Amino acid sequence: MKVSFLNSIFFCFAVFSTNLASAIDPPKITATGNQAYCPGSSIKIIETITISYDPSETAAEAMYVQISTGYTPFDLLSLDNPTLHPTIKKDWDPSTGKLKLYSSSGIKVSYNDFIAALKDVSFSNSSPTPSGSRTFSITLGQANYLPSTGHYYQFISGIGISWTAAKMQAELQTYYGLKGYLATLLSLEETKLCGEQSNGAGWIGGTDEKVEGQWRWATGPEGLANAGEGLIFWNGNANGSTPNFAYWNNNEPNQMGNEDYAHITAPGVGIAGSWNDLSLMGDVSGNYQPKGYIIEFGGMPGDPVLQLSASTSITIPAILSTTPASKCDSGLLTLQATASIGTINWYDQNSGGNLVGNGSSFTTPFLNTTTTYFVSTTAGGCTTNRTAVVATINPTPTITTTNTPVSHCGPAVVTLTATPSSGTINWYADATSTTKLGTGTSFVTPFLNANTTFYAEAVNANCSIGTRVPVAVQIYPLPVVTDEEKIMCQSNPVTLDAGLSGMSYLWSTGATTPTIQVTDIGNYYVTITSPAPENCTSTKNVTVIRQIVPEIKKIIVNETTVTIALTNTAPYFEYSLDNIRYQNSTIFTEVPAGIQTAYVRDTSFCNWDQEQFIVMNPPKFFTPNNDGFNDVWYVKDFETFPKSRITIFDQYGKVLIELSPTKLSWDGTYNQKPLPSSDYWYVVKLDDSGVEKRGHFSLKR
Template sequence: MSRIYAIFLFFYCIAIWSQTTNVAPVLQATGNQPYCAGTSVKIATSMTITDPDDLGVNNIFIQISNGYVQGQDLLTLTGIHPNLGSSWDATAGKLTLFGITGQPTYTELTAAILDVEFSNNSPNPSGTRSFSISVGDANYLPSTGHFYLFVPNLGITWTNALALANSSTYFGLHGYLATLTSLDEAVFSGNQASGTGWIGASDEQVEGQWKWMSGPELGTALTFTYWNTGEPNNLNDEDYAHITAPGVGLSGSWNDLSNTGASSGSYQPKGYIVEFGGMPGDPVLQISTSTSLYIPQITATTDGSSCGPGTVNLQATTNQGTVNWYTSATGGTPIATGNSFTTPLLNTTTTFYTVTSDCLNSPRTAITATINDIPVLSVNPVASGCSGLSTILSATTTAGVVRWYASMTSTQPLFTGNQYTTPVLNQTTTFYVEADNNGCISTRIPVTVTLLPTPNLGPDETINVCANRSASLAVFYPNATYSWSNGSTTPSISVTQAGVYQVTVTSAANCADTKTFTVNHYPLPELNSLLINGLDMTVFMVENGDFEYSIDGVTFQTSPIFHLDEGGFFTLTIREIHGCGLLEIPFQANVFPAYFTPNQDGINDSWSGKGLLISASETLTIYDRYGKIVFEINPRNPSWNGQINGQLAPADDYWFVYENKTNGLRQKGHFALKR
């Protein structure tokens, strides 16, 4: 009895298990077709869906998982499928197949997948495309075998996103916050997801040391990064990686945010990306399959050229098929096949066109066979120049550029251009000239420069003369013309003004030399003023010059400053050391009392210069300590009695200035009024 019960229980459990366990379908597809511009091609050549316990599924998702070009690529459901509809997501590059009235059968979905076609609106598409076909809504990347799902959740923190991602499952696969370890993954997840949000990288443990904090790469350093420009900037505890919002810098790139991110705008978290696949214990699933296509095209071309009429070799390569050569951009029949084509004899530049045999209707690629004219050079092989000077040589060409060389075999040109200015030449010298038209070289022609004598005017001169005398400037060269900077045309000129004078002497052979004369004037001695401060005298001249000074007529000095032992009559002698004049100025150095006591006792009751008789050409002005005039001594008031406007001036220090307009003498000092 117990044995019968055990057998019954075993079969009952099997029945219950079979009723509750849903086996995932197995998808298998093939397809690697060529795609030609302007056409459409089916993405799969065969497709099967095997599921032992289901007859259908709600949706099939077909995505361009590699090489997708938004705005150009398109997936379209063709054919008649009455129970199915389709929708195209241009951002994700994904086509969704769904039932119209109910769940579609695998038979209907298989037929529909085989009718999905790829097209591209560019006249010259390139690259390859990979397609993932999946029963789930997560994006499938064939290169990793993983699934990627964006989960919208406005304002979610990184730590909450990490926890929710780690608790997610997808057909038995364990989820984790995405770890994007290649450009393939980064572009696919960043550009083709339905939104942008958190990924699984952080440097919260050590600032600047970014690690993956989830998935199979948990705890490992980032060996691949896709940071936006200027990121990561590590500002304000920004320790968590986030895919940048669209329109902010590099599309699909990363930036670092704080755990919460911004409260609004481009840096507010919009959700997170969960990756499925690669975790220990994950089941082996075949809920996705993939196909691909390639675009046959001309991948490289090499133009050719010929110097003058001739044949030209052109090169082209293709990634698939054979290169066909044509004489026109459209129509016609091939004139040759293969990667290399030698043209017939050409007299003019001609364009040929290529296309791969696997896409004969694609736009053809132009390749040019250039016929360059062999240049003809025009130059005088004999030239004349002036010794000690540079010479300008000229040449013209019918095509290309002119190059000048130092020898017949030189490879490094001295100059490129029609006119070449030689270095200074002191002997007969030969140069060589040729023309180059895109590698087509003319015959190299020697040009010999024969030198003619150049007037030798000697070195430049500096002439110093007294300001009241003229300077004679002269040069001489036989059978020559003269041109002075002041307009004169004679061999010599006489000038009275200081300055720079130039003369150009041109020989009968038209060789010229220029000489510069600099004329400096020694100024004549002219007194500006004499200043005596106490018994210290300073001489001021109208112009600075080379002057010597004396007050006894015997001993001269270069300094204009004298110390007078006492007042009295003197004669100041000034002479210019180059003999440009002598000046004698008689003057009186007045002695002024250091104080006076205007107290009406008959002693020092008034103040003036000792023995000074003020004339109409002299002034003696007295100032208080604030610079205010308190009295002026003149012929009518020969001394000061210590009063200001009839009032006694206070005892204090006062200042005076004596001026003689006849000889420019000026004395100043101070004295005390005592009471």
Template sequence: MQLIQKSLLLFLFFSSFLFGQNVAPVLQATGNQIYCPQTSLPIVTNMSITDPDDVGISAMYIQISSGYVFGQDVLTLTGVHPSISASWNAIEGKLTLNGVSGNPTYIAFIAAIEAVVFSSTSPNPSGQRVFSITVGQANYLVSTDHYYEFVPNIGINWNTAKDAAAASTYYGLQGYLATITSMDEVQISGVQASGAGWIGGTDSETEGVWKWATGPELGTVFWNGTVSGSSPNFAFWNTNEPNNQGNEDYAHVTAPGVGQPGSWNDLSATGATSGAYQPKGYIVEYGGMPGDPVLQISTTSTITIPQITGTTNATRCGNGSVTLQATANLGTVNWYTTATGGTPVFSGNSFTTPVLSATTNYYVDALPIGCTTPNRTMVTATINALPVTQFITPTTVCQNTSTTLTASTTAGVINWYDSATSTTPLATGTTFTTPNLSVTTTYYFEALNNNCVSARTPITVQVSIAPVVQDEFIGICENTGVTIHAGINNATYLWSTGATTQTIIIWNAGNYSVTITNSFGCSATKNFTATLYPIPRIDTVLVENDQITIVPLNVGDFEYSIDGVTYFSSPQFTITEGGLYTAYIREIHDCGYRSKNFVVVSTPPYFTPNNDGINDFWSVKGLQYYPKATTVIFDRNGQLITTLTQNNHVWDGTFHNEKLPSTDYWFIAEIPETQQIIKGHFSLIR
């Protein structure tokens, strides 16, 4: 490096000697340093200016070109410098050193620059500050090695500004409307510039396709679309820009106070005629063009404020030590037990604490020993107590009932589980109510305190079996008591009637129950449903020709018979032969029966009085059971043939002992007892 610098100086010296040109000075600064908050620090440790054809200059410029914090950072000239005055521009972050009269010597400027100090009013500044020291007024940015200059010219249009910038030079560097490709350039050319104005972007060629039309970036697209568009590289439009209101095709750095400092808006080529959107000038950028000379008219130095960039807390369960981590952007991490003051207990990125019994905070910074800061970074060693648990032994419960389990812990919360290995809690809290249990069951609980878990503890609920009962349906015959039985021995009993015996006698229909309690104190209830079965009674027996119906007097589950042997559910029967019969009715649950005699009257359709012993006589069968009944028989002419009574109840087919011929005869039978009159005819067949 020194060889290159010596060669450059020799080249400049002989060039000025041969061609008689004024050679630009070469500036060099050293002093990349660490800054302690609330102190003042010289921006360089050594400064040199070499100029083969001049011994002095009228002014020098020192700017915080990167990392500048407006309102906090300040550059100050200290000491006595009779030939030099200093002025601070807070907007630009620039300190100007001017000759009081004439051109102070480079030696005087070197002494002044070495006496310039940086300070910050912030109690906890951060980051890095880059200082550019240059012989010209243009702002110098070390990251691009370019120079930026705002040229005031109210109302200038974009095309005129573009031409004016291209006609500008700076120590032989070709000028152009600025092309801004990074936030560093936004800061130096916009935020820290003395004014705002045109830059080299336009979409005049294709609407919505924004390109740089100047400088080394000529033709590079930096934005596609309008407000909702996107950048293929870098753009810094203000909020709701570009909006293309009124054919706005040219990029402009917004005026101070309009939106984000240093951001852009689109304007027409002329802009507004007044106000914030009237162009106030343009920004010229120097550097990067073909044929530009190699200059060293600027130099830089850097100060860095050591800063903690990351921390890692640590946690453990129970007493012990933990390892805490911290990293810094520069320097060594120092560990303290207090937020301010004191001496480090350790230095390094990884700190293992002593044995701790409680949560403890440590504090870190990366400042050199002797620097102080009111805002060290806290790193916490968290000690979570291991829970200690206990529980209340549950009492024995009866089958199909629930119980509430109770446990406690010295720290954290209690979770309940259904197994020793399950991961999903049944419930959380100091109590847990089980579902109804049918068998002896074991549950488990553990305490959780900030990821510290106690041992999982079993709690067993003993379950006693309740008496096994089965409900019954009981039938009671009318006027008869029935004994019902609880069915379980060696227990206590409580009936719904109030009785406490194992059995009771019931007489009436209804619902009865008994609660049976065994020797374990477990109870079950047995239910009885009692139904009353009535004794059957016959109201009457209806006889209609050969159809017989037994009519009960009451309602019940009855069956019927006319022979007393075979019973049917239907009360209706068919009897074709007249005579005396008995009707039977019985209750199907053996709750008694009743019977009743009845007479069936029938009239034979013919008879054959031929003395063969078969159908030799005709009579109304069954009338013999009605003493008052009479039957008169007529021939077809209406002549009375005979009258039948109880004492003479058959006819042999004669009239005055003479056999009558085969033909049809008519009859009328009257039964006073039943108020019946039966009429009809029959045939005599010989």
């Protein structure tokens, strides 16, 4: 901070000492010299210059000439004929683009000598292709002068100085009566002069300390705006132009911590002369340590009107833009061009040829074909290379061929084509629509389900005869087929039918008839083609299978509910108990007692099975204990069958008793002796057919 303080004291002394003789009017400088510059040459930047000064102050220590706008590293300011100016030394600073003229002896140089020397200051550029314009400021003080603002800018060194200290010191300083403040940079010109063309980088007057992320100028005339709140120049939008101009470095401001103050980035970090945000004190060392501040003079209320500086400029002649023209078929066309400076001339050849016109626009003679003209500008004795500008004649095209009609079998996307005599094709849905569906000599339609007509128009640039050619799409129906599955019964032949008449047929067997007979299982197919002009083909697949043969495994009788159990089941089986009424379920209810027959068959009637069974429900146990309940074993409905017999066995197969319509029950004895509790077996026969029902029951005592 001691270094910063001493630097500030020195600067204040230097500035204030400039203004001690307040009775002495400051000099007034005027100059002319807005000229054209020929690449590769050297040009005096001042044509006339005057310095009006107080008679009591006829000399100065130094004068400065700076390239204040447009400066490039190829530019050079030099003092010609130095021997004619023995009292003056020159010092060219390429980093700032500034030429200093000062005393060669330490004695102040008269303004008249400075005037003579300034007239000998010349500009040159070593680039093979220089461009643009340059503004030169001629000023008495060391501060950089920018003609477009009329303000002065100075970098003040101060290692480690805080933003608030820099702001305070800037506001204490004056320059020939102009009040100082931390610089507010409102344009790229100001930014480049104070950033790229400065001896250092430092604080400027931007801050977001009031509202985070809302940057405003807090110093100078801009700091007085918005009732003293300051002009907002950035609130998260991209870098822009005045009054919202900003020139942040890459990824800045990053809003880290308390980085609320704007600072010109150190040289070599990111974009030259750009800004970043720092905390109040910045870092203690390195690229993000404050190295000073930029002070700006001018624009404050009450500032005097000074003419301490003058400016001249040079412009490098160039054709800045050209505007070609086009027309359908033939006629007159008007070409246009703009130049940085000079007189614009039009020619019919790239070199030599005839001068056919001048000025920013040129109307051609009547043209039937495309013709190229050439334009250049002449200023200050130099002429630029000629730039080609084309007057285009576009012949109105016609459509020579199309692929209409386009036919397709079945719904699809279709490619349409049309050939123009020149140019290209625009495609439309109808003859008057303004909505283009596509452009080009081919067009892929959307998915089409029906006949549709599209329209093609030939265009060449904006030239068209305005007549559209229809291109039709015919969608032919495909033969409607349904795949089938056929069942082969044993080895009997199966007839396969294409299912459509009036077509042509080709079977996978080679047959060409609507129907064929096959004797083997397998996959067969037939391609079916409709008559001309459609000639659309569909393929029908027929699978010939041999089904599972139904086989009854057993009949399960539960009182009056009967379930048919199969060895293998299949969805194409159906079931019946009377061979008349068939059902998909294997379960039958409310089945009457007696001998019944179960039937199962496939739905193709190829295979079947049947089995007789008895519906009768012998009790599962009895208790012969003379309590009046279940004292005998008796089978309900047994007596309704005259020839019925029930034989009862013990576990060793010994016949214990035979029941009949005359002997309906058993009391659990054998030879009038009670038998023990155990399981006993029975066989029920209702007639002489041999159908029987076997089972067992328990005797409980």
